[in-house]
Amino acid sequence: MSARDQILGKIEPLEPIKHPGAFQGASEDFDFQASLAVVGARVVTSSELEEIFPGRRRYDKTLDGLSLAEIEVLEIDGEFGVAENGAIWLTEEAMPHRVAPFICQHLVINVKKIVPHMHAAYEELGKVKSGFGLFLAGPSKTADIEQSLVIGAHGARSLTVVIRS
């Protein structure tokens, strides 16, 4: 017997328990910018961005063929931000390569839309449209040595967010 049949054969259905449905009663009063600060991202205006990263590479769907080695500072478009935790939803369509937002040294994300919390975020996402997507909240970090927070473990060393309304 295959492992599959063996495993499924061992699982007896238990007393049915209903799925609780969508979560109700989530707080709404979250501040996206405050959350970004908590997760270690900075928020700048588009003109400030020009000053900080004049030589950055911008990626949008019309471009392709950026080689990974070129990506020191990468600017991409996020689909929306989540106010409760500063996370930004990104899909692979907005990246030159899935690894791009991780392997670049510094990441810039444009955000146009903000939802209050994760429940609203998944509502916003609806059906799966991408082969790969992620919530990204701040720069890469670790506290694996004595719980000392270090920014820039493996992924981007900084995250800069431009909120374009």
Next chain:
Amino acid sequence: MLSHSEASEKFISDAERTDWHDETLWFVRAKRDKASKVLPEWEAMREHASQIKDHTLANLGEYLQAFEAKAIANGIKVHWAADAAEHNAIVHSIIAAQGSKTIVKSKSMLTEECHLNDYLASKGIDVVDTDLGERIVQFRNEAPSHIVLPAIHLKKEDVGETFHQHLGTPKGNKDPQFLTEAARQHLRGHFLASEVAITGVNFAVAETGEFVVCTNEGNADMGAHLAKVHIACTGIEKIIPKRADLAVFLRLLARSATGQLITTYSSHFHKPREGQEMHIVLLDNGRTRQLADPKYKNSLKCIRCAACFNTCPVYRRSGGHSYHQPVAGPIGSILAPNIDKKANADLPFASTLCGSCSNVCPVKINIHEQLWFWRQDLMEAGLAPAGKTIGMKLMAFTLANPAIYRIGGSLLRRFSALLNTSLNPWYKQREMPEAPKESFQEWYKKR
């Protein structure tokens, strides 16, 4: 192998380090408290998450098949493994087909459970753990001592010395920033060179066939997106029904684990990227046995946040290695006996049953009650330490017979000074209670 109590005694003998370990993890617990208490809906979310897990476990077979069908349709290759040996053989066969000799792996407690690294090493394949904490303990030939903070038993001096030996960092440099940078440079090379990446799985969604991996470092993504082959290893209990269910779990997971609002990266792997092979291995390894036992079924709800570790006053003062299992702490103490009763008979007793674990648990696992059930099952299985069974039976007999109890009590009081001996573990660091002349009942009779 040392029992939990023996290993703890050794751990505690370094009082300074024990205090540091305790305080550091208590600080993580405090951050968790802060993150949870700003959300008025926290307790409702715990209940909600618990109900989703209950519902899923009640229909696990269906959801596993639904996940499988969707994942296959997405182009993911789905494998099933009944036990650790099968799991390891599957992973090896995928790697062998690729002809790769070096592999990167992000944190996966499941591969620790299966001792995958040792197995692959025996086949000549070198696995590089890429989570910083895991890389540190891998260099030191140790096991992780905590499922979220694998190197929490080490001080920066230890890490500095380890990196000096293995990465050639300057001797004596113990700056976390510097050491992390050294690891970043060292591991970048491995990320770029590896053809196969292994990751764990935090959640697998039946509705969509996608799986979600959460990290703060970005190491899972660095590995998975650069490799030609991505192998994701998961226990069958990681299934959740719907994509929207992720909302409550992602809200709970990082807040419970470290007090963060969310992990830095919550990656949703839905389809392999063009030209990539993506595999998922679904492992049983005793989980169906647990599912079938109403007493222990709830342990499968665990989302591996380690809040129960950080809150546990015993864990904080005994260290993860004292649990001699890949998953330590309170949750480990109810998972391990399911895999091997005899080897883990000490673990359910490594607790005061204070109940803190059950109350921090984001999915409301009744951990301390399960510890109590395991105690019963282990003793019934004849796994009591020498002398315990007879001692307990004698005590039960005495306490069931008031006349014998009265005689026993009065003898105990009269000769209690005899217990002031090194043979009495109580007396080692504590005075015995002073024995009164009269028991309460003796006093009451004269009243």
Next chain:
Amino acid sequence: MRVALFVPCYIDQFYPQVAVASLELLEKLGCEVVVPTEQTCCGQPMANSGFASSTAGCDANFTQNFEGFDYIVGPSGSCVLHLKEHHPSEKIRSSVYEICEFLTDVLKISSLPAKFPHRVGLHQSCHGQRGLRLSSMSERNEKPFSKLEDLLSLVDGIQISKPERADECCGFGGTFCVTEEAVSVKMGQDRIKEHDANAVEYIVGADTSCLMHMEGILRRQGSTVQVKHIVEILNHA
């Protein structure tokens, strides 16, 4: 009101003053207190050690002594929790009360003729706190409450302080205190350190077992800090 006083075995033998205070306090508050004289133990020491299968004799003896009462009151959160969770008789399970919850929830007392002009540190015993819900717990996002503090606030002259980690376990844990001696003692020492930081004269709690453990450590340290069961204070004139 007719009340059966449940005196846990180790209190009967080693801490009779706790049982005396319980008896006097309940009488002071107008209860008719009966002390079943053939009582022994709730069975918890065996059950928590994995020998619940050996407690039948103990359980039967408890039933025999207490089944005729609608209110069984004991000065030990841990023993009471064990009875509520594991005693085979539904009548027993639903009739047994920890003494603090009995005073606040059943007698609903709002004043006490008690005086204790001392600085006391409150120890939250886990089984009373998390098991019987005698007070809110730091793990949960819930409104703070404390039956113990409500009662102590009725005592004249008392100054109550709480350790920094207000509800961390002291490490007694039944047979844990000897089978895991090193961790148990370390946990107790750490609790005491936090009480010491508050310069308390007494550590007070609703479980004598925790107090016995901390007392053992205090005395070994040569400390002048004493332990007291909460009823000894509530009964202190």
